[in-house]
Amino acid sequence: MACGSRTEPAAAGPPRGRNPPCPEDEERFRARPTVTIVSEEEHLYRSSRSAPTDGAFTQLKWSDQMKNLIVCLIVAAFAAVPASAQTFGFGAHAGVSLPMGDYGDFAETGFSGGLDLLYPLVMAPGLGWYTSADVVAHSVEDEDDGFLYVPLMTGLRYDIGAGPIGVFLNGQLGWVFHNGPDDGDEEAEWGSNFGFVLGGGARITDNFYAGIKYYPLSLDFQWEGDVEAEDVDVDFLDIYIGFGVF
Numbered sequence: 001m002a003c004g005s006r007t008e009p010a011a012a013g014p015p016r017g018r019n020p021p022c023p024e025d026e027e028r029f030r031a032r033p034t035v036t037i038v039s040e041e042e043h044l045y046r047s048s049r050s051a052p053t054d055g056a057f058t059q060l061k062w063s064d065q066m067k068n069l070i071v072c073l074i075v076a077a078f079a080a081v082p083a084s085a086q087t088f089g090f091g092a093h094a095g096v097s098l099p100m101g102d103y104g105d106f107a108e109t110g111f112s113g114g115l116d117l118l119y120p121l122v123m124a125p126g127l128g129w130y131t132s133a134d135v136v137a138h139s140v141e142d143e144d145d146g147f148l149y150v151p152l153m154t155g156l157r158y159d160i161g162a163g164p165i166g167v168f169l170n171g172q173l174g175w176v177f178h179n180g181p182d183d184g185d186e187e188a189e190w191g192s193n194f195g196f197v198l199g200g201g202a203r204i205t206d207n208f209y210a211g212i213k214y215y216p217l218s219l220d221f222q223w224e225g226d227v228e229a230e231d232v233d234v235d236f237l238d239i240y241i242g243f244g245v246f
Contacts (some may be wrong), residue, residue: 091244
């Protein structure tokens with residue numbers, strides 16, 4: 001029987017039976033798309049199995065979240081201050097940096113210095129958006145080089161007391177760029193970690209101020225040749241005096 005004279009019902013696949021298949025049927029079968037229905041639970045299961053599960057993936061997600069949080073906070077602070085608000089204040093400070101805890105067993109007293117930027121929030125008297133950039137250096141006994149930190153922090157500062165004399169408290173979060181001493185022939189590389197700082201101080205006059213900053217950090221150090229030290233506790237306390245216009 002010719003392929004065009006078949007009377008049997010059409011099947012889901014290629015034609016079956018003793019009659020030869022029509023070329024048109026074979027062409028339609030080859031062109032027919034294959035649809036796979038996957039439930040939401042199976043999709044999540046496949047995604048979880050194919051995604052990395054090591055600490056690097058978790059740290060990457062956490063880093064991205066912190067970056068987005070910092071950017072959103074900065075944008076929100078500037079959006080909350082109208083153009084007619086009081087202009088921002090700025091200053092510069094310098095002082096000593098004291099290693100603490102286990103970190104203080106091998107790191108020696110160093111120095112710190114940085115810049116301060118304060119943006120008053122008019123909807124909350126005494127409260128201001130506080131951004132700072134610091135450089136902190138600690139030497140290591142019997143070593144030619146030491147530890148270098150560059151914290152870039154942003155957060156809030158609350159001033160207590162009207163007039164030129166008063167006290168203030170501040171809390172900030174941000175990123176700490178860091179470099180350690182060389183390990184033999186392995187040269188240290190720059191790295192960065194999320195961190196936060198707590199502090200406070202006093203306004204001494206219209207322009208002079210003094211304060212402290214406490215950094216409780218957990219950092220990952222890297223050297224050439226894939227040598228690394230993860231989750232190293234680095235705690236230090238900065239005591240400084242500054243000059244600015246606020």
